[in-house]
Amino acid sequence: MGESATTSYSSSPSGYGIGPPWLFRGRALYQLHLVKAEIARAFIPKELKLVEAFGYTLGGLFLAHYDDSPAGVFDELVVIAGIVWNPPTSCAWASRVLVNSHEACRHGRKEIGLPSHVAIFSKRDAKASDQPLYKQRTSFIHSKPKEHSEIQVLEMEDYSQTSICNISLPFAAGDCWMGPKIRISLPSFSGQTTHNPQLLKYSCQIECRVRAVKSAKVSRPRIIQLDEFSNDIRAKEKNVDDRLSTENEERDRSIAVLLSKPIMALEFNLLKMQVEAPTVVAT
Template sequence: MRSMEVEETRYSSGYGKPPWLFSGSALYQLHLVKAETARAFIPKDFRLVEAFGYTLGGFFLASYDDSPVGVFDELVVIAGIVWNPPTSCAWAAKVLVNSAEACDHGRKDVGLPSQVAKFSKRMTAVPSTSEGKFNGFLNMIGLGRKLSHEKNLMDIDVTEIDGPAATDICIIKLSTDVPQPKFSEWMGPPIKMSLPSFSGNTEYNPKLLKYCCNLECRVRAVKPAKVSKGSEEEGEENDNVSLSVSVMLSKPILALEFNCLKMRVEPPTVISTS
């Protein structure tokens, strides 16, 4: 990897002045992605962080209830991790949003491979009663109680829209326990974290960029979402879409649910190689 110098980048005023603020909830799912799949997305200027033929990728599925352009959904497919001494940064293979303004901002200001998409959601609430072995023992001695809660089952069909063409990308199946308000601690502890990323090298922003998302949220580990391939019309094949889907279909190793999410996105800087 060649040495790099960092300089400030210019940005459009469509989102207003940075930093850009978002709030909502998200699922951050980490997968083991084949190195050969990730390399198809990553510029030659960067070295992939890998071990035994795999890198760490996955996806970030967010639902924003407030942003510079209002409410929208976002799916960021993360190809893998690239080396950026003294740390490492993520590289996005594809970003899908159901907002034309968010797509334009991602392309021009942040250098992301953004595309407008449709998110079709089907929700089923299944009431249930949970009584584990320990709680059953407490009931026997008069100290236990049943915890009533709901389990939300949601299918999200993600379809990429490119002019008159529509391509089914994937179906994401979520299963989440929803505790009663008095058990809000189940949402997990409050944390602060930073997610540094590289971007650029696209037709809309050919420069290489680096930006950072600073998050405040409550986080808890959850059961990984199940991802299946969307239906494709026979005869149609898109290598970029197929590789992006391969990232989504790779083996999940950890899923984190972000609640009460507040995200601050700093303006990107241009990285010039020398």
């Protein structure tokens, strides 16, 4: 089929010491999902109010490849559990952040208050020339035209690996049109983690070319089975009777977010993202 497999893992030296704001350049897929409020609420601090309607909130994923950053070249998958009120606007809440850079992981945990974890991003590219002509498109994650990508994300913990998901990236439009240039601000809450117990708020200032694309398909090799949701939501893997640890429960709830129904996907090209230093939120 003309496929090649590569494993992306970065250990670039840190450039975070220059201080904020921190600048990232690359490309990304920003995908919104309808997430069950019960799943999202398990991540949200009690002092924050979840934005929900008819039992759902807006979550999803932010999948990025950075060609230039304080940590060098690396990949990132941000799992967005939901949206919380921050009058007069609202802010996103990330339930899990996966990066293939130790420096980016440490910075995310200590400075931004993110639930960051080191991961391996294994990419498999299938050339569109091997597909019927009506299926030939261009993938956002690669600079080469006429390619399609499958990405497997494996979370690292000590010497073990846990499969998080497989992401089948969409075929975008066949021409070179990248959409209009926009500037947006994506405010987010973070913190209340083991590495940063304070409630924080930070902002990402983004400049990019944006266009709507077909949603990526997210799957997981190992099937997980979710119990009926209660005030404390629990997740159990199939054929495992023992109750999962808190960490495993949080991981599986994040996977449930990724597997939820996508409603819109945006491709960010020529991405320039400036991350401001977080501020402590009074509670």
